[in-house]
Amino acid sequence: MANPNDTFTKLCDHARQTGLLTSTIGILNWDEETYLPRDGRAHRAEQTALLAGMVHQRQTAAEVGGWLAELKESPLAADPHSTEGCVIRQLGRQYDKKTKLPQKLVEELTRTASLAQQAWVDARKADDFTAFQPWLERTIDLKQQEAAAVGVTDVAYDALLDDYEPGESTANVAQVLSGLREQLTPLVEQIVESKHKAPREILSRSYPVDKQAEFGKQAAAAIGFDFNAGRLDVTAHPFCGGGGPRDVRLTTRYDANEFAGGFFSILHEAGHGIYEQGLPADQFGLPTGEAVSLGIHESQSRMWENLVGRSRAYWEHTLPELQGAFESARGVGLDEFYFAVNDSRPSLIRTESDEATYNLHIIVRFELEQALLSGDLPAADLPSAWNEKYQQYLGVTPPSSADGAMQDVHWSAGLYGYFPTYALGNLYAAQFFDQAEADLGDLDDHFRRGEFTPLRDWLRRNIHQHGQRYSAAELVERVTGKPLSHEPLMRRLRAKFAELYDLP
Amino acid sequence: MANPNDTFTKLCDHARQTGLLTSTIGILNWDEETYLPRDGRAHRAEQTALLAGMVHQRQTAAEVGGWLAELKESPLAADPHSTEGCVIRQLGRQYDKKTKLPQKLVEELTRTASLAQQAWVDARKADDFTAFQPWLERTIDLKQQEAAAVGVTDVAYDALLDDYEPGESTANVAQVLSGLREQLTPLVEQIVESKHKAPREILSRSYPVDKQAEFGKQAAAAIGFDFNAGRLDVTAHPFCGGGGPRDVRLTTRYDANEFAGGFFSILHEAGHGIYEQGLPADQFGLPTGEAVSLGIHESQSRMWENLVGRSRAYWEHTLPELQGAFESARGVGLDEFYFAVNDSRPSLIRTESDEATYNLHIIVRFELEQALLSGDLPAADLPSAWNEKYQQYLGVTPPSSADGAMQDVHWSAGLYGYFPTYALGNLYAAQFFDQAEADLGDLDDHFRRGEFTPLRDWLRRNIHQHGQRYSAAELVERVTGKPLSHEPLMRRLRAKFAELYDLP
Incomplete structure (x- = not known):
């Protein structure tokens, strides 16, 4: 032996x-x-x-x-x-x-994903769901086969979710997200009914691209992204990628007449990047040197993007710097700017939605993809089911499938079970953030002084350094002493938006 | 079977x-x-x-x-x-x-090259040849072992040259290069004695880097480098690299107060790149889709850099464009500018030398590295042998080993037999160029009109498309009907510099 x-x-x-x-x-x-x-x-x-x-x-x-x-x-x-x-x-x-997974199934999944994505691009352009439907059906069939192959016969979705959020169960995610949805939908209704409107126009003035790039790089460095071990470049869609523990590459896109898109993408991707840079480099290639799950990864990006970057305290520190860099921002008051970057309104498109409504977009998809996989929802009925849920949760109805059930690439690419990790990220982020405040004192006080290192180092110690030693659920319990709950996020959203929109 | x-x-x-x-x-x-x-x-x-x-x-x-x-x-x-x-x-x-090659020898060569290069960096900085000498000796010993391992017992240099210029013999290269040297040394002496001096100052004015990059990119595209299948970026040392037949990557460096370095590096690397882009893409990975030899590769870069880019006809077409892009070049006459980019003077440093003197720098190295490998020249005597040859061929004596025998990385990196390919490139270029003129008519007429495609396509047809079907020697014979000779290059150099320096 x-x-x-x-x-x-x-x-x-x-x-x-x-x-x-x-x-x-x-x-x-x-x-x-x-x-x-x-x-x-x-x-x-x-x-x-x-x-x-x-x-x-x-x-x-x-x-x-x-x-x-x-x-x-x-x-x-x-x-x-x-x-x-x-x-x-x-x-x-x-x-x-x-x-x-049989080799044949893997190859068929890869081949179908490639063809289905092309079909999706064309069908979306033509707003023709029926052209996409056979590809959706084929993909769902293959994903059911995949779940069966790995031995999951009860809830197929469990097997797929497990690829992105290892160890998590559909039932548990469903319970937490429905708790969130029950409180979030009324909050969004209140926001819609509020007379107060965010001065969004501030963000649509002239923001020269080269200055945005410089300012964004400084902002990423300020929150603790290490540019000796990383970069920032431009791509059509922002992402965090790269090639190793000391080579983390962020990307964003800029629009000379819109500040928020490029900037918050940088904070978001820098959050992912700080996680990657915080993984123990000596464990590279081993699970002990890799991120826990997509949800935990997303918690890091969302924390820096929303809980830090969309806080009033962050802009108390950063607005003067912004005004130094951009003429368009001069003369803008803190209250105004803070409101502008937190503009909330129900919309059709997930990727353009705000901190309050975003999770409802996810919940629609999470519920629908479970129904597609269980067979409860025939693919042909997806557009109407989609529209119903959008009306019910967000109060809006897509005028077309292109901006409705066909808006995301995920389902054509075979990414089922992926969507809930976005919402899980928001939930984990809020729960971790509460604990960080309990451990470090009022974080707004830090941010107001431009001090982000304590929070970053807290994340290093409590999350990053462990790699995959703990599952996401174990990590949440270990760090916060409680299982995952919708309450920390809901409490934060209610407090923030009640103040901004002067809600009862 | x-x-x-x-x-x-x-x-x-x-x-x-x-x-x-x-x-x-x-x-x-x-x-x-x-x-x-x-x-x-x-x-x-x-x-x-x-x-x-x-x-x-x-x-x-x-x-x-x-x-x-x-x-x-x-x-x-x-x-x-x-x-x-x-x-x-x-x-x-x-x-x-x-x-x-035994695995052990390969590993020892790699290890020694890495250590010797570090030692070379340090020794050069300290101008301490004796610190580098043991590494030189060790490397020569290993290269002798390498030659013996591949079965070359007579002239070790043959085995090493063969890595870069397959099928070529030391004796043949020595014969051609000594023919060149015998005529080049007196030409360089005449240039030195001439009262005429090039107005080099023109090139040392203000040339903003971003405009140099844009202008250089246009120039590379104009001679036929395809930017849909390639790029141009900035590095410390210019090179042509990349990742496949339709992904050829050039680099250069810019100095805001010096035009020629960045610009001619672009033409040079674009020449390499046009060769790579001209190799048959359907033969990728096979010898039929790869460059013949370093010498043939260098012939392509040198042709575009020197025979095209340093010709009067090229600047007849390009000077107005240069003057449109750079204030510094306005008011400069064609004769002046043409002379400035052809400034010739014996110098100590190979990489800074001009079209006329460059080959003498190479010949010094070619002769010395043969002597080092045969054992005729003990490593300890290299600096004095170097200085003697520089005095003899170029009329200058290096004040230090740092600017003398230790100026290039090659010998520390184990690259013996590499240097002559630079001179071979110049020789091949001139011989091919003569034939292209015979086939296409007066090329200066083309260049004057900004027409570079006929020459590029001639190179495609006659050289690029063949991959490694013919050895360098076969290719030269096949394309020009004659074996390699120093005469076409020598004739061009004499004609150009006799006119510029008003030589007898």
Whole structure:
């Protein structure tokens, strides 16, 4: 019998090399979105497909299975939160999931996702849901097969959610989100009825792009993103990517006549980036050096974007700097500016929605995709079901499927179970933020003085440094002493918007 | 017995996949020089080392050896210039060379190159040749071992030259370069004695960097570099790299108070890039889709930089555009500007030298590195031998080893046999250019009208599209009907500089 320590070393070396390939794909993807010449795309697709294939082969290699089988029975696996326990558990999960999926199904999922996305682009442009419907049906069928293949026969959605929010259950998410929805819908109704309107025009003045880039970079650095280990570039859609623990790449987009889009995307992506930079670099390639879940990742971006960046205290510190950089912002009062960046109104498009309404957009999708997967909702009925829920939760009805059920890429790309992680991010963020305030004192006092390091370091200590030692649910309990709840977020939203909109 | 066509398909598929990895390394290297955050370097080194190791493993895999052994005896290998013949011959060469080198020697060469380069940086800074000498000795010893390992026992230099200029012999290069030297040294003496001096000051005025970048990009596009399949960025040292046939990346550097450095680097690198873009994309990863040799590659860069970009006709067309872009160039006459960009004077530093003196810098190195490798020149005597040759060929004596024998990175990096390819590039360029004029008519007439496409397309047809079907020597004979000679270059240099410096 091999010494389990030797086997563990082999497993880790193997995973680290796989991580080098994964992070190389990260650079290729970033490059594709930023600087790749137009005609280089076909070749790039071949490069990434080859590397992705190598990564998959390595992750499902028989020798990995052998090492894991041996290690699971060894004393190294005893403590699930130790380095060894975490690595064995998480690589074991990955190996089991990936080896359970038949190669043929994986290829069919990839192929269909590619074709369905193209069909979605065309159908959306033509506002023709019936052209997209067969692709939606095919994708749902494949995702049901995927859930069955990994052994989930009860609630298919559980298997898919697990890819993004490992260990979380559909039932639990449903319970928390319906608690949120019950309180959020009346709040949004009150906002709609308020006579007060945010002076949004302030943000639509002239904001030269080069100054936005400079100002945004300073803002990201101020909240603790390390530009010696990262960058900021321009892409069509903002993201946080890159190629390794000390090479984190943010992107945003600028509009010379709109300040908020580019700026808050930077804070958002910087939040993701600070998490990546806070993961222990010596654990690179191992689960102990990787983010817990999409929801936890989103909690970091949302915290910096909304709980910090859309707070009054943040702008108390930052508005004078903004006014130094942009003529358009001069003469604007703090109250006005704070209200402008917190303008709330029910809208049709998720990606353009505000802090208060955003979660309702998510809840619509979360409820509908469960129904699509369980078979309760036939694909043909999706547009009407979508419109009904939008009317019910947000009080608006999309005039078209293009701006309704077809507005997001996710369902054509096979990303089912992904949407709720956005709302979970908001919920985790508020719950963590409450605890940070309890530990650090009034955070507004920090922000007013431009001090963001204490919060960043609190996040490092309590969240980032652990990698995947704890599941999202365990982490929330461990850090805040309570299970996930809608209350911290709801309390914050009510307080903020009641003040801004002078609600009863 | 397998069908050789099936075996050939396997060999090609294997090589194409290896090419995807090689071109991925190309992107990682480009990124490292352009946009990689400072703290990402260590991780990047691990990524590239892993991929380079994979490439080496694939190129020396036993199955490749088996396929090649079978194919060499098959009818597919009969015509060495057919697609199949070229692929089998060249992959066979590569396989033989790489499998002959013991793994231990390869590792020692890599390790020593890394350490010796660091030692060279330090020794050069301190102008302390004796600190560098042991590393030079160690490197020479390893390169001698390398030559012996690949079976070259007579002239070690032949084996090393063969890495960069496959099929070329030391004796032949020595003959051509000494012919050049015998006529070039007196020409340079005449230039030195001339009363005429180039108005170099014109180029040292204010040339704003952003305008240089824009102007340089236009110039590269004008000579036929395709920006849909390429880019131009800024690095400390200009290069042409990238990641595939439709993804060619040029770099340069700018100095706001010096025009020529940045601009001619762009033309030079664009020349390399036009070659890369002209290789047949459907042969990617195969020898039929790769450049012939470093010398032929350099012929393309030198042609566009010097024979086009430093011609009077080029500036007849381009000077008005330059004057539109830069105030500093307004009021400058064509004669003045043409003389300024052709300023010639013997100097100490190769990379700063001009079209006339450049080859003498190369010849010094070519002669010295042969003597170092044969053992005729002990490393300890290198600085004095260097200084003697500089005095003899260029009429200058370096005041220090830092600006003398230690000025280039090559010898510390293990790049012996590389230097002559720079001079070969100039020789090939002139010989090809003569033939292009014979075929296309007076090229100055084209350039005067801003027409560069005929020359580019001539290069495509006669050189680029063949990949490695012909060796450099074969290609020169095939295209020009004559073996390589120093005469076409010498004739051009004499004509140009006799006119500029009013020589007898």
